[in-house]
Amino acid sequence: MSEPQHPVDAGPADVVPDVVAVDAGGDDPGPPAVARDTRWAEALSRIVSGGWAVSLGAVVLAILAGSVMIAFTDENVQASAQYFFARPGDTFAAIGQAVGGAYAALFRGAVYNYTADSFAQGIRPLTQSMTYATPLIAAGLGLAIGFRSGLFNIGGQGQMLMAAVGAGWVGFAWDLPVGLHVIVAVAVGVAAGALWAGLAGLLKATTGAHEVIVTIMLNYIAFYLLSYLLATPGLLQAPGSANPKTPPMADTALLPRLLGPEFRLHLGFLLALCAVVLVWWILDRSRLGFSLRAVGENPHAARVAGIDVPRSTVLAMLVSGALIGLAGSTQVLGLITTGFSYDIDAGIGFDAITVALLGSSSPVGVLLAGLLFGAFKAGGSVMQASQGIPIEIVLVVQSLIVLFIAAPPLVRAVFRLPQPGRRRPAASRRPGAERREEVQR
Known part of the structure; x- marks a missing residue:
């Protein structure tokens, strides 16, 4: 059996296909292993490890905290919570109505009023937001x-x-x-x-x-x-x-x-x-x-x-x-x-x-x-x-956004986002990446 031929150097690392060959094991190399494309995984990793993900996570956490405050300050939720253990479904329904009604009203006042009589009146909230x-x-x-x-x-x-x-x-x-x-x-x-x-x-x-x-x-x-x-x-x-x-x-x-x-x-x-x-x-x-x-x-x-x-x-x-x-x-x-x-x-x-x-x-x-x-x-x-929701809740949501923005490790821990700049495992790196990292060092 002749020795397996090694691939010829493909030149610069940038032209090497972005795949990783998986070792099949054993003495006989056998048929070539299926190559695993890592481009999409690398792109997703860069997206979720950037500042955009932290900002979006901060907004989501602030809105969730605002939802909790809306639920606790709603009179129907407070009334149904008194007999929570007898009929818990009433409390959850009241929470859904309070939070859903609040953010539906926020949407009508900020993006599009779907209850308006005309399209011009419907888009007025959007123009107000832009103003x-x-x-x-x-x-x-x-x-x-x-x-x-x-x-x-x-x-x-x-x-x-x-x-x-x-x-x-x-x-x-x-x-x-x-x-x-x-x-x-x-x-x-x-x-x-x-x-x-x-x-x-x-x-x-x-x-x-x-x-x-x-x-x-x-x-x-x-x-x-x-x-x-x-x-x-x-x-x-x-x-x-x-x-x-x-x-x-x-x-x-x-x-x-x-x-x-x-x-x-x-x-x-x-x-x-x-x-x-x-x-x-x-x-x-x-x-x-x-x-x-x-x-x-x-x-x-x-x-x-x-x-x-x-x-x-x-x-x-x-x-x-x-x-x-x-x-x-x-x-x-x-x-x-x-x-x-x-x-x-x-x-x-x-x-x-x-x-x-x-x-x-x-x-x-x-x-x-x-x-x-x-x-x-x-x-x-x-x-x-x-x-009937206090407008101060919106101000609290804005303040919480600042709080979460100032604490990126907290946001990354909650949503399990990778840390920026973390080195990828050796098996998932592009061919020639080790050579480029050594040159950069």
Whole structure:
């Protein structure tokens, strides 16, 4: 019997078929063993070990926790629980009705109202969710830029307030032609947010001041500065009014409605989508994005590589504040157009932190997380009105999402997700993988 012929080297490892040959055992090799394809197993392993799986798991766990709270606060569940051991089916039925009715109402208020008389009325909840998601997406992108650059920018509230001051002042005080007026108003709002965040970046780059402390202080400064401007006649306060509120925006400064006057969805949503594409290009396709990501990973190594770390820090905060400024501009020019007060940020500056964390600081992730939180906000009021469920439960669900996002090992343990970067067993590796790992080491 002649010796079995060994296969000729197939060249680079990338062209070797992604299969693993199983040893049949014995002295005689016999017929060739069936090759087991591992490409799909490897792809699934990469998906479930990534940040997307943890984010989805955090949302699922938060919704389950919300379901428990809904069940415990429902009067029918409490009444049937008193005779649980006599008729347990009544309790389970009451729980199903309470939880199912709550999330059905959330769906009707956030996605599609299947009880509406017309299709236009049916999709109104979806447009409301997109409207509420618009500033969350823009602000979340700004915070994601900071996170990817190693900066924890929690000054979204102050940057939104300053952007509202700039855009609102141009919106009601300037007299410009149609088209140009809204462009200038948005540009001034974006510039105001960028400058307010850039101040924190400049202090960190020149003095080493921590951005968390500086942005917190700037939030307070922006809030009380806006309060002063609104309480002083001749500044931002509406003429002839003692209330701390600005005049309404001029019609030429309003963001156009995308679906007509009966829907509140405005052009700001398209601007937020453009911002998603822009942030993706900055982070993944530009030299600026490479510098920001390098500084965020290791500023010392970036400095050795020739990157100007202080300059990158200031630029990161400028870009972050500009995107948050876009969120503030859309608030006063697209949603609250009859005049705004010092509560114009509506907590968006802090909710955007959750959006950025849930989206893993990636543009597409922030987009999806913003839409989810916009749906929570739009559907929460309907859930409260139709089912009598406190809207604070929605806030608790959002808070639990943050909690689970901050504890990835807990989410991985609950859903048995593999740890990222874990080495695969030797029998399931691709041919030539050991050689590439040795070269990389």
